[in-house]
Amino acid sequence: MKIRVASIPQLAPDPVISSLSPRAVVWSRLSRDPWMMTCAIALGAVLLSTILAPWIAPYPYDQIELRLGASAPSWNHWMGTDTLGRDLLSRCFYGGQISIAVGVVGTLVSLVIGVLYGSISGYRGGRTDELMMRFVDLLYSLPYLFLVIILLVFFSSSILMLFVALGLVQWLTMARIVRGQVLSLKNAEFIQAARVSGTNDIGILFRHLLPNMAGPIVVYATLTVPSVILQEAFLSFLGLGVQPPRSSWGTLISDGAGVMGLFPWLVFFPAIALAVVLFALNFLGDGLRDALDPRQRHD
Amino acid sequence: MSVDAVLSIQGLKTYFFTRSGIARAVDDVSLEVRPGETLGIVGESGSGKSVTFLSVLRLVPPPGKTVSGEIIFEGQDLLQMPLQKLRNIRGKRIGIVFQDPMTSLNPFLRIGDQVAETLLVHEKISRNKALDRAVGILEKVGISDAASRLEDYPHRFSGGMRQRVMIASALIANPSLLIADEPTTALDVTIQAQVLDLFTHIKSEFSTAIVLITHNLGIVAGMADHAAVMYSGRVVEYAKTTDLFAHPRHPYTLALLKTLPRPGDMQPSVQPIPGMPPDLTCLPRGCSFFDRCAFRMDRCLEESPPLISFGPGHQASCWVDIEKGQNPVSE
Amino acid sequence: MMHSTSPLLEVNNLRVYFPYHGKKSAGSQREVRAVDNLSFSLQQGETLGLVGESGCGKSTLARAIVRLFRPHSGEILFRGRDLAVMEGEPLRQVRSELQMVFQDPYSSLNPRMTVRDIVAEPLRNFGRTEGLVVRVRELLGTVGLDASAMNRYPHEFSGGQRQRIGIARALALNPAVVVADEPASALDVSVQAQIVTLLKELQATLRLSFLFISHDLSLVSLLSHRVAVMYLGEIVETGPATAIFSNPWHPYSEALISAIPIPDPEKERLKTRIVLRGDVPSPLSKPPGCPFHPRCPYVFDRCRIEHPALKAYGSERWVSCHLLDEPNRSPRPASAHLPTASL
Numbered sequence: 001m002k003i004r005v006a007s008i009p010q011l012a013p014d015p016v017i018s019s020l021s022p023r024a025v026v027w028s029r030l031s032r033d034p035w036m037m038t039c040a041i042a043l044g045a046v047l048l049s050t051i052l053a054p055w056i057a058p059y060p061y062d063q064i065e066l067r068l069g070a071s072a073p074s075w076n077h078w079m080g081t082d083t084l085g086r087d088l089l090s091r092c093f094y095g096g097q098i099s100i101a102v103g104v105v106g107t108l109v110s111l112v113i114g115v116l117y118g119s120i121s122g123y124r125g126g127r128t129d130e131l132m133m134r135f136v137d138l139l140y141s142l143p144y145l146f147l148v149i150i151l152l153v154f155f156s157s158s159i160l161m162l163f164v165a166l167g168l169v170q171w172l173t174m175a176r177i178v179r180g181q182v183l184s185l186k187n188a189e190f191i192q193a194a195r196v197s198g199t200n201d202i203g204i205l206f207r208h209l210l211p212n213m214a215g216p217i218v219v220y221a222t223l224t225v226p227s228v229i230l231q232e233a234f235l236s237f238l239g240l241g242v243q244p245p246r247s248s249w250g251t252l253i254s255d256g257a258g259v260m261g262l263f264p265w266l267v268f269f270p271a272i273a274l275a276v277v278l279f280a281l282n283f284l285g286d287g288l289r290d291a292l293d294p295r296q297r298h299d
Numbered sequence: 300m301s302v303d304a305v306l307s308i309q310g311l312k313t314y315f316f317t318r319s320g321i322a323r324a325v326d327d328v329s330l331e332v333r334p335g336e337t338l339g340i341v342g343e344s345g346s347g348k349s350v351t352f353l354s355v356l357r358l359v360p361p362p363g364k365t366v367s368g369e370i371i372f373e374g375q376d377l378l379q380m381p382l383q384k385l386r387n388i389r390g391k392r393i394g395i396v397f398q399d400p401m402t403s404l405n406p407f408l409r410i411g412d413q414v415a416e417t418l419l420v421h422e423k424i425s426r427n428k429a430l431d432r433a434v435g436i437l438e439k440v441g442i443s444d445a446a447s448r449l450e451d452y453p454h455r456f457s458g459g460m461r462q463r464v465m466i467a468s469a470l471i472a473n474p475s476l477l478i479a480d481e482p483t484t485a486l487d488v489t490i491q492a493q494v495l496d497l498f499t500h501i502k503s504e505f506s507t508a509i510v511l512i513t514h515n516l517g518i519v520a521g522m523a524d525h526a527a528v529m530y531s532g533r534v535v536e537y538a539k540t541t542d543l544f545a546h547p548r549h550p551y552t553l554a555l556l557k558t559l560p561r562p563g564d565m566q567p568s569v570q571p572i573p574g575m576p577p578d579l580t581c582l583p584r585g586c587s588f589f590d591r592c593a594f595r596m597d598r599c600l601e602e603s604p605p606l607i608s609f610g611p612g613h614q615a616s617c618w619v620d621i622e623k624g625q626n627p628v629s630e
Numbered sequence: 631m632m633h634s635t636s637p638l639l640e641v642n643n644l645r646v647y648f649p650y651h652g653k654k655s656a657g658s659q660r661e662v663r664a665v666d667n668l669s670f671s672l673q674q675g676e677t678l679g680l681v682g683e684s685g686c687g688k689s690t691l692a693r694a695i696v697r698l699f700r701p702h703s704g705e706i707l708f709r710g711r712d713l714a715v716m717e718g719e720p721l722r723q724v725r726s727e728l729q730m731v732f733q734d735p736y737s738s739l740n741p742r743m744t745v746r747d748i749v750a751e752p753l754r755n756f757g758r759t760e761g762l763v764v765r766v767r768e769l770l771g772t773v774g775l776d777a778s779a780m781n782r783y784p785h786e787f788s789g790g791q792r793q794r795i796g797i798a799r800a801l802a803l804n805p806a807v808v809v810a811d812e813p814a815s816a817l818d819v820s821v822q823a824q825i826v827t828l829l830k831e832l833q834a835t836l837r838l839s840f841l842f843i844s845h846d847l848s849l850v851s852l853l854s855h856r857v858a859v860m861y862l863g864e865i866v867e868t869g870p871a872t873a874i875f876s877n878p879w880h881p882y883s884e885a886l887i888s889a890i891p892i893p894d895p896e897k898e899r900l901k902t903r904i905v906l907r908g909d910v911p912s913p914l915s916k917p918p919g920c921p922f923h924p925r926c927p928y929v930f931d932r933c934r935i936e937h938p939a940l941k942a943y944g945s946e947r948w949v950s951c952h953l954l955d956e957p958n959r960s961p962r963p964a965s966a967h968l969p970t971a972s973l
Binding site: 188189190192193194195196197198199200203207208211212214 | 756
């Protein structure tokens with residue numbers, strides 16, 4: 001009795017497993033969660049309002065109307081005016097430009113430096129890794145605000161310098177996270193397979209390592225944005241950030257805090273704007289982490 | 300159903316309620332284990348061989364759930380029993396050995412305490428007496444100088460030694476049933492030989508009935524008195540081990556035997572089974588082996604065959620009498 | 631070394647040591663000797679099965695040959711050029727002819743790449759992009775996968791199918807040598823047979839030279855023309871597959887073969903299984919003399935002191951065991967009909 005194997009057709013691959021790409025899966029998981037969508041919409045609205053500030057702001061941010069003084073919210077000034085009679089809503093729109101730009105640029109700088117530094121350190125390994133990580137430890141041990149202040153004092157305290165200074169100290173944790181990921185991934189068989197197939201180091205980094213680290217990197221980046229915004233607020237509070245008459249949420253809050261007892265709306269509204277962005281980013285970061293986690297995908 | 304069975308499983312159904320559907324991991328399985336006998340359960344991953352015996356111990360992880368069936372152990376139905384009472388049976392009356400000796404021992408507990416734990420939990424006995432018995436059982440499973448090793452932590456033991464420790468702690472309370480789930484799969488060949496030797500020794504020295512769950516037909520051939528072959532959640536063949544190997548009645552058993560190389564043949568060769576096991580969430584109406592079967596016919600597509608008797612103590616769930624060579628697919 | 635025609639791949643006195651940073655106990659070396667003074671050769675179109683238990687260094691050897699590790703010393707001659715000292719671009723070029731199939735079908739494919747990109751990657755790396763899609767489709771066909779697999783991701787496939795994808799990737803560059811490191815051991819029995827049969831067919835039709843590494847002697851016996859048995863980083867016996875299986879000369883080979891459970895109740899219950907005592911020693915503290923002597927059932931004084939050399943017996947078999955030099959000593963391996971040394 002001879003069994004003819006060839007006569008039996010190969011089964012089609014398991015039909016239940018979705019044939020969505022990982023990116024589509026992530027998107028569908030995010031969009032299915034109403035809470036995530038709320039966060040995304042809130043963030044989008046704030047972002048849009050700051051970008052469109054020149055067109056939608058009812059007054060110029062630096063238009064002083066001393067006769068108004070600090071007036072409470074009204075139909076003409078929805079968020080009221082500050083002690084110089086400037087419209088707070090307009091100042092919040094413009095302030096958002098700076099705060100969000102600082103957050104995004106600072107995060108991007110930290111992302112580029114941190115990811116490159118961390119992946120080189122982890123991938124090279126050995127002596128190189130040790131040296132590079134000792135350098136990170138060294139920077140960690142310095143009080144970072146001190147570093148930023150030195151940078152801002154030595155170079156002109158322009159907004160550009162502020163971006164650079166904040167980004168430069170933010171990358172340390174990112175570098176550590178990325179290095180850890182690379183260390184755990186670089187001995188995976190698919191990395192060995194890529195090396196055997198003749199893929200060079202750059203290909204391994206960009207085609208194999210980075211896409212597989214996207215989850216933790218994206219999550220940490222979304223957490224970096226609010227932290228940079230808060231640091232800008234702190235530097236501005238110290239007088240090292242943006243200079244008047246320009247404003248950021250940080251300066252608005254710090255100015256408002258001084259007169260909080262008399263004119264509470266001056267601290268309330270900018271604080272709400274900042275809080276919405278921070279909350280939304282934190283939740284989106286958490287949601288992305290879950291959506292990118294492959295172990296959660298087969299439920 | 301014979302009255303004297305240690306364990307009798309009747310119509311057991313354990314399903315996993317996943318988002319992509321209900322996976323029928325165990326679908327109407329009936330088996331029994333008689334005192335002192337070794338029952339081999341053979342199957343590939345996903346065949347339900349492990350889930351069946353996790354169901355016996357009511358250790359099926361969620362989203363799995365035993366939906367119906369009876370599991371009579373020493374006259375009591377384990378599925379109806381309060382959990383408190385079942386805990387007195389697990390470990391004490393039923394010993395368990397898992398596959399991976401590296402993870403099934405607690406790395407922070409001394410060997411002696413882990414082996415003696417069963418006794419301390421189930422019997423009113425002093426720690427010293429329990430440790431004395433631990434020494435006795437450890438020596439029986441081949442750990443030399445056991446008394447001096449009681450204080451050691453698991454990392455000081457190799458894989459083979461840890462599996463011996465696991466077996467010792469499963470046997471210490473003198474259970475009437477020992478369930479061993481792939482006990483040698485994680486071990487090297489020469490260490491596997493040692494552990495199999497130990498099982499042979501256990502069979503002759505203790506009167507414990509053993510359920511040996513394995514994917515390795517060679518191990519079943521050497522150890523088991525009876526064997527059950529499982530495929531996609533069902534028992535497809537049950538027979539005395541010698542009958543099963545000499546006269547397989549289910550096409551899957553036959554095909555499985557042909558996938559095995561026999562070292563020492565001058566022209567060793569194997570015949571793979573084409574295709575893959577079916578998805579447990581959408582099993583076909585008819586026989587679940589249909590797609591891969593060399594003896595299939597139209598009836599198999601419509602009706603799932605029950606276990607049919609092919610002689611004393613030999614059952615297979617197949618419409619075709621493959622011994623007569625009926626109907627091999629040959630286009 | 632043992633053939634008149636010059637072999638395709640020749641490994642001479644290869645040593646791969648790893649530095650050991652842990653606690654040092656008395657008598658242990660300062661490094662892990664994963665591969666220790668090992669030599670073998672592989673002919674064009676031949677399958678060499680490399681058998682051994684975990685920790686015997688077989689995976690390290692595989693990775694050293696494709697130069698994922700740099701060996702400590704020794705030569706890896708491929709078409710007469712020494713890979714052991716090659717670096718950078720020349721090494722990358724040579725690698726196109728030396729490919730590898732990995733053990734774990736779940737970790738050896740990048741989960742974020744489509745099957746098309748995975749199989750095409752080696753081709754792109756060497757600029758062979760002409761007719762790329764056609765070639766990928768052809769490769770998938772060769773390993774028994776449908777072209778519809780191309781746009782899907784690895785997690786959509788079963789273990790056996792994923793291993794086929796890995797094989798397609800290894801074949802993409804038309805390599806001369808394929809190193810397969812336990813390619814079937816993570817799979818179910820019936821799927822294992824599919825993969826092994828596929829490899830066997832491919833080896834024959836493509837005239838590949840195969841280095842097939844496995845702990846499973848019965849699988850090795852299916853595929854291999856010749857077998858080399860490894861123990862603690864060394865080859866203890868090598869020869870034609872059928873000869874070694876029917877009549878092993880080294881006590882370790884004998885024990886390994888007798889330990890395989892035979893799927894036949896009558897034979898399995900009648901056979902005398904040689905059960906070795908103890909565990910495989912760590913390659914960190916190799917025993918003096920013959921590395922196998924603490925577990926050997928036939929050990930005698932000389933084994934504890936003197937390391938046996940791998941010696942030729944006849945034209946095809948090489949064994950490293952003192953017993954073979956002492957024809958009058960008993961007990962000895964039950965099956966050994968010992969030849970006279972041809973040195």
